[in-house]
Amino acid sequence: MTEKNKKFYYLIEDLDVTDDNIPDGVLVRQYKINKKNKTYYYTKNSYITEDKLKEIINDVVIPSTSDKKLMKTILLSNAKINKIRNKHLSFDEIPRIIISKKSYFAHIIKNKNINISKLLKDLNKIIS
């Protein structure tokens, strides 16, 4: 399987790097799912600053007339994220990109329609 064909998933978490207990950016965990053996393969981690995150999100926002369901696939509750991380959710239900509703940066995404496929490409580019 080529790198291009691999289906990656992304888990985005707040990260404080200046030790002031205020998140400065996000940790992006890239992983794959092997549905046959029900295993997650974490491939890479990357840190993205708040400014870079804003830049990325602004670039993937689509007009409000578009499908609003898209944004629901990104912001999830911590409980649901924990379910996913513990494999209690059907693999087909797992969104390709996940960020907590409680994230310090959730406001950047909230109420915005996100072009998921473009965001996936951007994240893939940043991480690879």
Next chain:
Amino acid sequence: MGKKFYYLIEDIDINGDTNPDGFLITKYKINKKTLDKIFIKSKYVSFEKFNNKINDINNFSKSKIGGVNQVPPHYYNNVPYMNNNEFNKVMNNPYHNPYNTNQHPQVMVAYHQPNMGNAFMEGLGGGLGAGLGLGIMDGLFELF
């Protein structure tokens, strides 16, 4: 009895030069009934700060018992690092034990960057022989 926390330590590059700058420490609990990992918080700690913390712990433990060579035995229970394959086993199975020790380790170290071996050694100023072991729990607890 207090809650039992686990710590997964990974190298991470923060400044974008692809060289690791410090550790990402993920703190979690394990629900004994469901065997679910309950992720609590992730924290970044620079190599320098991590190194200082380990030195503080070691110095404190030595001074407490009044002898440089009388470090408590558990401080010599090194925490060897694991590769990506072992890391993924740990992530998929809450009680996977990459070190084959009797007790499930509460601190596990994984490195992802190819040049991490060197950085890890430099970061700890003496590397795996620095007495990084169960004693590290004290330091990790303080970091959170």
